[in-house]
Amino acid sequence: MKVSPSTLLIIYLSEARLSEPANRLWDAALGRIQLQIPRPTFDTWLRNTHALRLEGNHLVVSVPSTFTAQWLEDRLQKLILKTLSSISSQEITVAFVVGTENPRRNSFSEPVNPNAPSSINNPLGVTAFYPEYTFKNFIVGPSNQLAYAAAYALASGSPSAYNPLFLYGGVGLGKTHLMNAIGQLATSMGKRVIYVSAEQFTNEYLRAIKERKTDGFRDRYRSVDLLMVDDIQFLNGKEATQDGLFHTFNELHRSGGKLVMSSDRPAGELRLLEARLRSRFEAGLQADLSAPEFETKLAILNALTEKISNPIAREYLEFIATHVHDNVRTLQGVHNRLLAFIEFTGQEPSYELAKMALGPSALKEIPPILDQGMILDFSSKAYGISVKALISPQRTKEASKARQLAAYLLKSKLRFSPDQIGQILGKRDRTTITYAIGQAKEALITDPQFKEFVLSLEKNKQHSGLFNKNIESA
Incomplete structure (x- = not known):
């Protein structure tokens, strides 16, 4: 039977709609699985696979050979199913098929098979x-x-x-x-x-x-x-x-x-x-x-997010860059998992989704998320003053030290610019804030109490006793 061009187009678009969510889900799963199995195992059995389609909660994955399909079913299927279900928040079944349709490389495909x-x-x-x-x-x-x-x-x-x-x-x-x-x-x-x-x-x-x-x-x-x-x-x-x-x-x-x-x-x-x-x-x-520093990790994530239709906001990319410490491949895997969570849960990007994308082991290491208000509250209590006094023109020793601490934390923890920090701290100018940050860096070396405040925040300790002790002595 002859098929019209319009029918072929409809078939093509339907397959595209089926394959894109499948690709996202499978890439996210591969990103997590590669952290749990030896590299040779991943390279041999999973690297050259790709998703074909996602039909409801059934994922179809293309593999190079019948032997590969059998090996995955016998040895890795339990881990694969657990990972897929964890990412999509629902039970997912999977079928491995041998075929060359949709020959799209997954995000982990080798550019060339060295043994071919x-x-x-x-x-x-x-x-x-x-x-x-x-x-x-x-x-x-x-x-x-x-x-x-x-x-x-x-x-x-x-x-x-x-x-x-x-x-x-x-x-x-x-x-x-x-x-x-x-x-x-x-x-x-x-x-x-x-x-x-x-x-x-x-x-x-x-x-x-x-x-x-x-x-x-x-x-x-x-x-x-x-x-x-x-x-x-x-x-x-x-x-x-x-x-x-x-x-x-x-x-x-x-x-x-x-x-x-x-x-x-x-x-x-x-x-x-x-x-x-x-x-x-x-x-x-x-x-x-060597392992990339924060700025390089952020640039890599920005390059990845530019390729998608709905880019992820900078603050979530910065959060991921801050908490992925090992390599670029892990960074890509976390990015893929975040995209999958967004797509399959229908939620907007958030810090909670970003934490989920980092995986269970990373979740235990991440302290409560800091924000501007928490830093102002922390800095003012550290020196026994109110937030109102912190952002006021007041020039007492306690107020000046509290502003230096707040400026340093806003810059180092939230990566705000001096102009942004100036607006937060009572509409002060850039020069004043830059000077305050410089004084804070010097205090980290010369002032044990100031250093203790910064370290206590970094270690996510309870600060109430510290604050009370300081307020009593103020």
């Missing part, structure tokens, strides 16, 4: 990269600035580029993003690039020895302009493979080629690597990617 043979059969040695991972959308901050600059210099062919470049850092801090960005830029400039995992390099090398095809292996790896090896720490203790990489690097270096490696630790800590190979790595540039 896609680049092995490519005579030019060009690897397919994940297009979303570019230099343009990499959020740069103090925690990754050196790594970014070094990666860009090498990929763009700068004379100042170091060779080899050794990127290291913990899970989810941007190594994969930078590796893909390097590969894409270098490829766009006509360079021949191979990007493999240490495991794939090992497997190919040992297979070449076994099948007596070492000439082909050498030709493949030593004729490229740029070789990138991911997770180099897995070569620890594999002496034969280390020997192959050492000679490959020497040949590449001699012919003008470049080498980029990533690891979860500095080269000097890879004790089971041969000394000669470790010294090669250390002779180049080692650049670390």
